[in-house]
Amino acid sequence: MNSNFSQEIILEDEVVLLRPLQKSDVANLLEISMNEPETWQYSLIRANEKENLENYIQIALKARENGLELPFIVFDKKSGKYVGSTRFYDIDLSFKTLQLGYTWYGKAFRGTGLNKHCKFLLLQFAFENLGVERVEFRADNNNQRSIAAMKSIGCRVEGVLRNHMPTLGSELRRDTIVLSILKEEWFLDVKAKLKSTLSCDS
Template sequence: MDFDFSQDLILEDEKLLLRSLKISDVENLIEFSINEPEIWEYSPIGAEGRENLEKYIQNALKGREDKMQFPFIVFDKVKGKYAGSTRFYDINIPFKTLQLGYTWYGKEFRGTGINKHCKFLLLQYAFEKMQMERVEFRADNANKRSIAAMISIGCKVEGVLRSHMPTAKNGIRRDSIILSILKEEWFLEVKENLRKKLLL
């Protein structure tokens, strides 16, 4: 399948809406950037403060222009508020693989179930519309909350890349854990198991 990076996407269910990230979304996300800098504790790219948030969004949009990334903003339909951001990245159409990450939410949205709704919509689109064979996830191996969230949606742990990359914290290097879901796993068990969790 040829994925059209120029199209704007909207993915939604009864709880949340994902739409293509735009430069104007600085205004929708600036509250998190100013008031919750801890969001980027484990991120390789920080977005605290307006200038850094603008760079963060510009980099995401450049990745879309280069046909390597597709970033989204997350809107919580229950609360009626923007909740955070996520994206497809390292998209390799010939190999039918991509990574799902750069996911973050403001603190009032954590533990509310929106992450599972978000991942369901994105995984469904990746496997069923984009025809991906593999969706990969990565995280700082010290970020236990993020790792637990990925395992809870059905990701399989593959291993750890030691001293893999610098972080936003003064160049401190992190170990990166690698997880993934394969297309057959999505259709055999992950999709249904995750759908059941959305009903809890």
């Protein structure tokens, strides 16, 4: 176990606040969960409908207890609403690596710049507080919206894992694209470039 993340980690700027996901957040996320089915098109673990959302959160909280994940709920300060969730996962602080994903937002908040604010806060915490050397991102290779979003924050494509894993509810298997940001890249130019876009999107 790397860490139990028992401390209350809150990341925020003038646009968003990320706080640890809680069991009670079912109520905060249920509207998106039930009414926006396209959110789960490429998800391997779906949080559509109340029972699935409860299970989704329970799995995330158990992984946090085991020091493997750090899940957040995302609060949009402009609207005063909870708008989605994201997390660090596959955390291995002995190797100084982790993955960033399980990210989803209500459709009204996609393409608004909110994601860049979230990613800036998360990457800054990963590299500057946790001291990791590498943050990895993965997505279904058909999920062009997600891939474009990752590239826009400074991720570099490493390659594609062909026929990597099954898709939910289908016999078809998916190709998984792997992207990453390294610590040296963060401090060299990714941080500054990403930060420069925040004022434009705010």
